[in-house]
Amino acid sequence: MTGTLIEVRGLRFRYDDGTEALRGVDFCLHRGETVALLGANGSGKTTFVLHLNGLLTGEGEVTVCGFPVNRKNLPEVRRRIGLVFQDSESQLFMPSVIEDVAFGPLNHGLSTAEATARARKALETVGMAAAADRAPYHLSAGEKKRVAIAGILAMDPEILVLDEPTTFLDPPGQRSLAELLARLPQAKILVTHDIPFAQAMSSRAAFFREGTIAAEGAVDELVRRFNWGPLG
């Protein structure tokens, strides 16, 4: 199995109303890497990641773990790349934590016993095993984020994509998330505005501007080049 998990070439995407959201994006992700995606709101970062598991379809080539992302391969692709969205409340849509984490495995055809086992293991990995029976509504933002990640881990993916994961988290929550992510072996893509977080977690970054990747490099380098620091 090659070390290249994601390959994107010439990705273009236009919304229904004609606006060009992506104007030719080239990107790749290798095994073991953590890449941060930086850029202004509306620059295409989230639109881009939605193409990685086929939620959006544009022109160009997107290949995930050797599978071209097309209608036929969607089940395979979605098994291998897990998306954690910004709003955990919309991601934890089942009545209890354990049912939500087991959602992915059940969809992949596992028996209820197997799915439950996978779900419990994933909850343990994220430190939320005790909350298995609770209703998602009553969890804190940090707890919800961890359960959302567990829901992805339960599917045993190769790649994790997290969209603005530190939004809604207080500093201890952010630290706890960073520690958790550092422990996970999967390759990761982090869409984020949180520069310290990006610096701590990622080996390289890509800077999105107006639908393309304007530059790639170390987070510090990009921050300097595009004046992307939070304050001054």
Place this chain on the structure above:
Amino acid sequence: MHHVVLERWSRGTSAVHRRDPRVKALATLAFLIVIATAHRQLPWLATACFVLLCGVTLAARLPVRPAVLRAGIVLSFTVVFAAMSWISGDPARAVSLLLKSYLSAFAVLLLVSTTRISVLLHGMERLGAPRFLLMVVQFLYRYLFVISEEAQHMRAAALSRGAGAGHATRRSRLQAAGGAVAALFARSYGRAEDIHRSMLARGFSGEFRTLESLRLSAADVWFGTLAVLVPILIRIVIERSV
């Protein structure tokens, strides 16, 4: 907050909580029918049934006074009709309305206080209710409080901006409120899209599979039989003897 209390109560571990939801639902239905179809000796019957329900509350290890009071909320509606019945010269009807509506509400409250909603819905599906509808109910319940909170925040924000102040015309206030509801609609719609995306991203392929598996135990059969027979017997005894 009612729903927080209800969630807590429904997560208990008493013998009543552990009974099969189908049995509890059918028992509640039987009780409701016994009450609804009763015409004679209502005060006696009501007293006996009230004691019975309090007994079940205790067996379920739930606090009796809050439960008894909570069931009384229905009376705020009933009392108007009871008053009208009294005025129209039909005191028996007034008594009937008050007693029946209260006991029915108490019984339903007990059902949902001893059964988690998702489990109850699953039980109803196994009893033949349409899955499509029950899943809508399940998701409605899941997001009920989330969206209510969003609505409260919007209201607070609007109030801080001076909504409801006397100087605006009624028409513009109506439009402002309409705009607020429309904004809430758009947010809810957006959330629905997000949920759909999450489902697809995790491989949803057209069916909701559940972890729940219901199995009738001997205790369930005993409970169900007793729960159906006892109210019927009470009624027969009261109607015969008094």
Place this chain on the structure above:
Amino acid sequence: MHIPDGFLSTPVWATLDAVAAPAAAVVIRRAQRTFDLARVPALGVMGAFVFAAQMINFPVGAGTSSHLVGGTLLACTLGPAPASVVMIAILTIQSLVFQDGGVLALGANVLNMAVIGVLAGYLPFYLWGAGPRRKFAIFAGGTLSVLVSAILALSELLVSGVPMPRAALVLSMGVFAVSAILEGAITLAVVQGLDAIQPNFVRIPAAGRSPALGMLGLVAVLLGAVGVLFASTAPDGIERLTRYEAASAAAPWLSKAGAGLGGLALIYAACLGIGRLVARPTPAGVGQAGWGPRRRGSA
């Protein structure tokens, strides 16, 4: 108006439950044509929205305020069958979780508010929602849905023998009329708010619909509702109905009950017929309850 348990007489609640069950089944099957299982969470969320929206107070002058009931709004945005399903879900939660509305009475409440009420709210929109009288159509829909629901509930109570002195009846009708008009106004205000946010939240009623049958349906619903009310309150009825013991007796009482229930049956039959023609497959795209253009991502 949510009818609690203990109000309706056994023939009434049992009959309405027996009628509501197949009606609900029909409506659910229809809804599944445009909303597959993947869209069930969306329907649930919109139901939660209606619940939450009911908390937002609309100022109506004289220090009073009212709130949205929501059946017509749902029908204009989701379509009538999905709207009915959402309303049934709302009524179920209200009955079970909040004990607002009885369980045995659920059939009555479902028919009044989720089936007939939604249909009455949608029919004006179906007839005039695509043209210049759109605002009127939406207002009329909101008004009609609340009015018809309230009249049906009142009639069911009267047929069950719940005493209502003439003065109380007149007062109730007045209150219903006001709530109905408010619902129309609020629904219209919300639709205008929606139009400002995104033009196709509110669907366009399909081309290829049948105005004549739609009108017939509207007239049938109105006549049925009025007929039921009339049958329930016929002149000597009040005296008879206030005698509680008469529940077990007289042919005249039964014939009134029969007339009332007959009126309901007429409405139900009209709804089935209308439901059939309203759900006729639409030409591709136009008025289809598609879920609108994808919302743009934030980055």
